Amino acid sequence: MVREDIRARAEEVLFHYAAVIDDGELREWPGFFVQDGVYKLIPRENYLRGLPVCLIYCKNRAMMEDRVAAILQASIYSLHYYRHHYSNIRVEDLTADHATLLANYVVHRTQDDGDTMVFSTGRIIARITLTETPKFMEKLVVYDTCRIPDLLVFPL
Amino acid sequence: MDQLDAREVNLRWPAGDISSVPYQVFTDPAIFQAEQERVFRGPTWSYVGLEAEIPHEGDYKTTHIGEVPVILSRDREGGIHVLINRCAHRGALVLREAFGSKKRFNCIYHQWGYDPDGALKAVPLKSGAGSGAGYDDTFCMADHGLKQLRVETFNGLVFATFSDNTPPLKEYLGVVAPHIARVFDGRPLVGLGYLRQLVKANWKLYFENTKDPYHVSLLHLFHATFGLYRSTMKGEIYAEETGVGVLIAHGGTDEAKKAQYEQEGISSYRKQYALKEPALLNIEWEYGDRVTNSIQTIFPSLVNHQIGNTIATRHVIPRAVDRFELLWTFVGYADDSPELREKRLLQANLVGPSGYISLEDVEALEIVQKAIQGGAHDASFVAMGGRSAPFAEQPVRNMVSETAIRGFWHTWRALMGV
Numbered sequence: 001m002v003r004e005d006i007r008a009r010a011e012e013v014l015f016h017y018a019a020v021i022d023d024g025e026l027r028e029w030p031g032f033f034v035q036d037g038v039y040k041l042i043p044r045e046n047y048l049r050g051l052p053v054c055l056i057y058c059k060n061r062a063m064m065e066d067r068v069a070a071i072l073q074a075s076i077y078s079l080h081y082y083r084h085h086y087s088n089i090r091v092e093d094l095t096a097d098h099a100t101l102l103a104n105y106v107v108h109r110t111q112d113d114g115d116t117m118v119f120s121t122g123r124i125i126a127r128i129t130l131t132e133t134p135k136f137m138e139k140l141v142v143y144d145t146c147r148i149p150d151l152l153v154f155p156l
Numbered sequence: 157m158d159q160l161d162a163r164e165v166n167l168r169w170p171a172g173d174i175s176s177v178p179y180q181v182f183t184d185p186a187i188f189q190a191e192q193e194r195v196f197r198g199p200t201w202s203y204v205g206l207e208a209e210i211p212h213e214g215d216y217k218t219t220h221i222g223e224v225p226v227i228l229s230r231d232r233e234g235g236i237h238v239l240i241n242r243c244a245h246r247g248a249l250v251l252r253e254a255f256g257s258k259k260r261f262n263c264i265y266h267q268w269g270y271d272p273d274g275a276l277k278a279v280p281l282k283s284g285a286g287s288g289a290g291y292d293d294t295f296c297m298a299d300h301g302l303k304q305l306r307v308e309t310f311n312g313l314v315f316a317t318f319s320d321n322t323p324p325l326k327e328y329l330g331v332v333a334p335h336i337a338r339v340f341d342g343r344p345l346v347g348l349g350y351l352r353q354l355v356k357a358n359w360k361l362y363f364e365n366t367k368d369p370y371h372v373s374l375l376h377l378f379h380a381t382f383g384l385y386r387s388t389m390k391g392e393i394y395a396e397e398t399g400v401g402v403l404i405a406h407g408g409t410d411e412a413k414k415a416q417y418e419q420e421g422i423s424s425y426r427k428q429y430a431l432k433e434p435a436l437l438n439i440e441w442e443y444g445d446r447v448t449n450s451i452q453t454i455f456p457s458l459v460n461h462q463i464g465n466t467i468a469t470r471h472v473i474p475r476a477v478d479r480f481e482l483l484w485t486f487v488g489y490a491d492d493s494p495e496l497r498e499k500r501l502l503q504a505n506l507v508g509p510s511g512y513i514s515l516e517d518v519e520a521l522e523i524v525q526k527a528i529q530g531g532a533h534d535a536s537f538v539a540m541g542g543r544s545a546p547f548a549e550q551p552v553r554n555m556v557s558e559t560a561i562r563g564f565w566h567t568w569r570a571l572m573g574v
Contacts, residue, residue: 041510045254046349052501053349053486055510059502062433067505069432074377076516078523147481148353148509151518 001130007091010101013134014124018084021154026071029155030064034129038138039064041156043146044122055148056155067155077153079112082119084156094130098137101126105141107156109149120145120156165190167574168533174565175539175558179528182358187572188477194572195456196222196474199322200399201308201315203458203471204228204238206485208312208345214272215257218249219483220473221316221457226305227251227261228314231273236309238316239274239302250302261302274302311340313458313469323398329454330396331549335404336452338443339462344490348500351484353509357521359456359472359480360568365517366451366459367560369393369403370540375520378512392551393560399455399567401560404551407439407448436502439464440495453560455567463513465496466503478525484508538562 013032020028033039041056058064085106093100102125109119122143128134141156165186169178181187196202202221205228209217216229218241225241227250243250243263250263250270260277261270269278276297284290305316308325310333315325326333355362365371373379373387395401431437439448442465452460459470471483484507488500507514528534541557545566552559 043349043351049349051347051349052497053351053504054501055351055508057501057505059435060433063436063505066431066433066436070378070512074512076375076377077519146350146352148351150356150509150522151353151515152510153515 003091003094006094006099006130006134007089009132009134010091010099010128011086011089013128014086014089014101014103018086021156022082022084026068026154029068030061033061033064033136033139036060037136039136039141039155040139041141041143041152044142044144045146047140047142055143055152064155071153075153077151080153081110082154082156083108083110086124097130098127099130099134101128101134105156117149118145119149120152122156165572165574169569169574174545174562174569175543176535176537177565178533178535180532181568182361182525182528183477183532185477188358188474190572191474192222192224195568197224197318198571199317199319200456200571201317201322201325201328201454202456203454203469204314204316205471206312206345206347206469206487207236207309207314208347208487209255209485210236212257214259215255216251216261216272217255218251218253219471221305221318222474225249226316227302229261229272229274231271235273236307236314237273238305238307238314239270240305242302243268244276244300244302245279268300270302274304276300276302311337311342312345313340313460315454328396328398329400330398331394332396332400332402332452332454335394335402335450336454336460339450339460339467345487346490346492348486348488348497348504350486351508353482353484353518354475354479355482355518355521356479357518357525358478359474360564361521361524362459362472362480362482362517363399363453363455363564364538364561365521366453367395367401367403367564368558369405369555369560370558371520372405372555375516376513378506387556389555390553391555392553393555393557394551395545395547395560395563397547397563397567399453399564401453401455401563403449403451403453403555403560404447405449405555406446436505437464438499439503440499442496453564455564461507463506464503465499466507467500468507482509538565 017032039058040054042054086103088104090102091099104123107120108116110116120143124141126139127137204219205217210230213232216227218227227239227241229237241249245268248263248265250261267280271277282290307316310325389405391405393403450462457472461468468484468486473481506512538558538561541559545559545563
């Protein structure tokens with residue numbers, strides 16, 4: 001696959017992922033990862049200092065499914081919605097079967113009362129498979145908005 | 157200053173009552189201002205950080221005591237200082253980064269420079285320039301250092317106080333000291349990272365929450381379901397008159413009581429819910445006991461937790477009458493095995509701004525703050541388990557209790573003089 005082709009597919013995956021989180025069925029979220037895929041939502045300050053603590057850390061899809069179940073059945077929070085926006089999407093470090101996907105993101109959050117805020121901004125550093133529909137082998141979301149407003153329920 | 161505060165705090169609260177709390181204490185800006193003076197700059201020990209955060213000479217961390225910006229620093233001899241982060245010249249922040257290391261702390265405004273112990277060492281153009289006169293003969297650099305606070309440490313935790321009247325730290329921590337020392341046991345600590353959040357609620361609501369075992373299994377479904385905590389569990393509540401306390405819950409002993417929960421149909425108990433990845437709750441018993449939760453509240457600024465294998469300090473920083481910041485500092489021990497370290501990172505999912513068992517606390521606090529608007533003369537009811545708050549060597553063993561909350565209000569009323 002040529003780089004431009006991979007980039008286009010990777011972008012499609014990001015957009016689909018956003019649609020699932022923002023407007024779709026949260027249960028589909030783990031399906032964007034390979035079975036032993038890793039998801040880490042980590043503040044920029046920890047990432048830059050090599051400190052390992054994450055806001056959310058799933059070491060496989062089973063943990064993502066648990067996170068989804070907790071959000072849907074256990075967690076208590078006010079209704080709110082995300083809107084993901086991506087830019088500066090790049091594909092690097094191509095190998096025979098995977099590549100690095102880099103992107104910037106902004107997520108707006110709208111509360112049930114209709115107020116919208118910039119909730120989180122940062123970047124994505126991911127390793128994706130070079131399959132027909134690429135999947136995340138590892139997705140690191142490094143968030144700049146370190147002081148989380150209120151709380152964070154849904155994955156970014 | 158005290159006179160001004162006394163005039164401005166106008167609170168109707170029957171003397172001695174600690175089982176109902178007027179909502180005004182959470183909404184009145186005048187009370188928030190008075191607290192800065194009487195609580196945060198009063199005879200209390202405020203948490204500033206860990207010795208492990210500033211291991212070397214010149215290392216510093218900037219933080220706050222109440223609203224006051226402070227610096228935690230280490231000097232050339234290894235001594236620890238807490239300095240007010242306000243240049244003695246014109247009041248600018250001297251250090252602006254969250255963490256760093258410098259031999260000289262230079263204010264950017266006019267380049268006044270301080271040693272890490274706060275002593276003023278450099279004043280550019282002190283004698284003026286050209287025909288300028290500079291400072292007069294009475295100017296003495298030794299009089300213009302950064303203001304130092306009293307500092308004491310307890311097993312790696314650093315506290316500071318503005319007051320000469322604060323009792324020694326060990327005495328202040330009282331019966332809770334051994335519970336802190338159980339986790340902060342003197343072994344070298346390693347910082348594992350930070351999580352921060354801004355909560356739209358009064359800071360005291362967080363102390364009520366963390367001194368309240370009654371809510372734990374009712375609000376937090378996750379907790380209740382996996383036996384990390386149930387109200388029927390064995391536990392203890394200790395409280396000191398300084399506002400320091402601890403809640404302890406024991407795990408692995410509660411299967412018999414599970415039936416009671418199911419029978420009572422408490423809605424937060426859902427037996428269908430099981431983890432697909434049980435590694436999350438695969439706790440290693442580290443302390444020779446079966447304590448799953450130990451929550452130490454160190455009035456007025458710190459909550460420590462050990463929940464399973466996750467250990468953190470939660471620094472409560474008041475920002476306004478209706479908001480506070482929570483800074484979670486996660487730690488492990490330098491001698492952790494890689495397996496144990498991984499457990500700490502996995503179990504960090506339980507706590508913090510996205511935590512399975514702490515996310516709802518913020519939701520609860522924020523809906524209280526919303527609901528009490530316009531209700532300053534209405535009051536909460538915290539009489540579960542009695543009307544008083546016994547401070548005793550012996551713990552309260554009933555976990556359906558608001559005794560520690562009442563103890564908090566006893567302490568707060570005494571400090572505030574209301």
